[in-house]
Amino acid sequence: MRFIIRRMPPFALLAALVALAAFASAACSNDKDASSTNVEVLNAINILDKAGLHDLDTAIANKTIAANATTTYQQLQTIVLVTEWPNSDLKAKAKTLAAVFGDASSATAGATPDQAKASTAAHNAHEAEHDFSHEVWDYLYGKAGIKVSDSGDND
Numbered sequence: 001m002r003f004i005i006r007r008m009p010p011f012a013l014l015a016a017l018v019a020l021a022a023f024a025s026a027a028c029s030n031d032k033d034a035s036s037t038n039v040e041v042l043n044a045i046n047i048l049d050k051a052g053l054h055d056l057d058t059a060i061a062n063k064t065i066a067a068n069a070t071t072t073y074q075q076l077q078t079i080v081l082v083t084e085w086p087n088s089d090l091k092a093k094a095k096t097l098a099a100v101f102g103d104a105s106s107a108t109a110g111a112t113p114d115q116a117k118a119s120t121a122a123h124n125a126h127e128a129e130h131d132f133s134h135e136v137w138d139y140l141y142g143k144a145g146i147k148v149s150d151s152g153d154n155d
Contacts, residue, residue: 005134037086038143044083045136046116048129051076057126060119069108069118077101090139093132100128 053076059063064074080098085091100121107113107121141148 009077030103038140040084041086041136041140042080045133045140047079048076049133051129053122053126057122060115060122063115065113065115065118067109069122070105071107073101073108076125076129077105086139090136095113097128097132102124 049092051072056066059066060069077098080094080101083094085094104118104125105120107118
């Protein structure tokens with residue numbers, strides 16, 4: 001009897017730890033709710049919209065490739081690829097956008113990039129992000145129950 005009583009507290013402690021681990025596992029499950037997905041999408045599209053693609057496009061069209069151009073395109077490509085987009089349509093469009101950012105990254109890389117290719121790639125990245133952003137914001141407006149009028153494309 002004395003043996004069982006001495007062993008009981010460690011066993012109880014172990015049981016409590018297992019129960020706590022199970023609770024923590026359930027609380028940190030991989031199942032994302034719509035709210036956390038929307039926050040992830042909001043963060044990603046905010047970064048994409050404010051990345052300065054208009055300025056990069058304009059500068060490269062004027063024969064100036066910024067020192068951070070390649071890195072910017074690589075970072076945006078990464079953001080697009082790691083974000084969990086909420087539906088299959090946005091997922092497919094994100095893959096396409098990621099490829100466009102990859103092309104822009106390649107076109108601006110190196111000591112002496114081809115100016116014409118870099119200019120075309122920068123313009124394509126800028127326009128593709130606008131199109132994607134419009135789609136993402138339409139989705140988010142719908143989730144928020146906001147009716148918006150199409151007032152044109154703002155840069």
